[in-house]
Amino acid sequence: MKTKVDHFKGVLFLMSFTLLALLTACDNEEERWTDVKGETKTEIITDLDARRIVSFRITNPGEAQAIHSAVNNLEKTITVYLPAYYEYQYLEVAVTLPSKTTISPATTELLPVFSKEPVTYTTKAADGTTAVYTVKIVIQQPKLIVEEVSDGSPDFTINTNTSVTVLGENFLPSYQVTKLFVVDAQGNKKWQMKQYNDGVDIGSYYAWYVFFDDLNNLPTLQPNTDYWFMMESYQTTKTMKLPFRITN
Structure with a gap:
């Protein structure tokens, strides 16, 4: 009878020792984590150029099917990719600009497809600064x-x-x-x-x-x-x- 009790005590002791080891391990692991303040990050926010052109569209096919052109605000170019099957000689345009920015010539003026002289648009911001954009018309037409x-x-x-x-x-x-x-x-x-x-x-x-x-x-x-x-x-x-x- 004493043997069984001793055996039970041994098992109980072993379980207690194992639990204590686990708790100690957890305590050690928690000690390895420390709260360190992260490095300060500085964001640089640059104001967008008020003279820029947000979008330039050809609306001859209608506003819903408008041809959106590629505007490069760094090189100040507007590239119009025009399908040849439209056979347009003049283009109707619509332009989106930042608030209080104007453009000349007015968008109500037709844009000639085959102009012998470079076509340009000048934008003017509220502070009086200007930018000049050159229009490039690329006609997508297969070889004749x-x-x-x-x-x-x-x-x-x-x-x-x-x-x-x-x-x-x-x-x-x-x-x-x-x-x-x-x-x-x-x-x-x-x-x-x-x-x-x-x-x-x-x-x-x-x-x-x-x-x-x-x-x-x-x-x-x-x-x-x-x-x-x-x-x-x-x-x-x-x-x-x-x-x-x-x-x-």
Whole structure:
């Protein structure tokens, strides 16, 4: 009987010792954590330039489908990425500016797509400081491809009473922007071809033209002279490599 009691006491002692060791370990672990004040962080807040342009949009397609342009407020540029299929000659713009900042010219003025001179906008903040932004218009248009009208013979001629069919790829299907010219060896435009059938028959791969549509306005082209066809389709041009001569 005494043996059992001694055994029980031994087990109880062992459990007490284990519990004491665990509590001691916890105390030691807690002692290793100390509350240290963190380093002081200083934030530098820079005021945004009041002369900046927040956004610049092309609203010809409508405000909901507006074309958002890329504004670089460091280099002071506005880059407009314009899909060629819109065939715009002038753009309507909408600009977002910081409070009390103005812009000139006014956004009610149309922005020309094919301006020969750089187009700029000037912003003016409430404190009188200004910034000048230059507009860059990038027209997204595929390469224009045209097939030769001439068969390559040295005496290839075209009668001015006949129509001319130009085959190729990536024509914009509008005679307002897809035009055919007769040019000389220096690339000078000598005659503009007239649209055929009031322009109802033009596709993305062909266009029909005639030399004239009015007997009082006949071509001023010279016989026995080499000419070339040059097509313009919106912003792109392509001149055929093979020349032709005309007959009346």
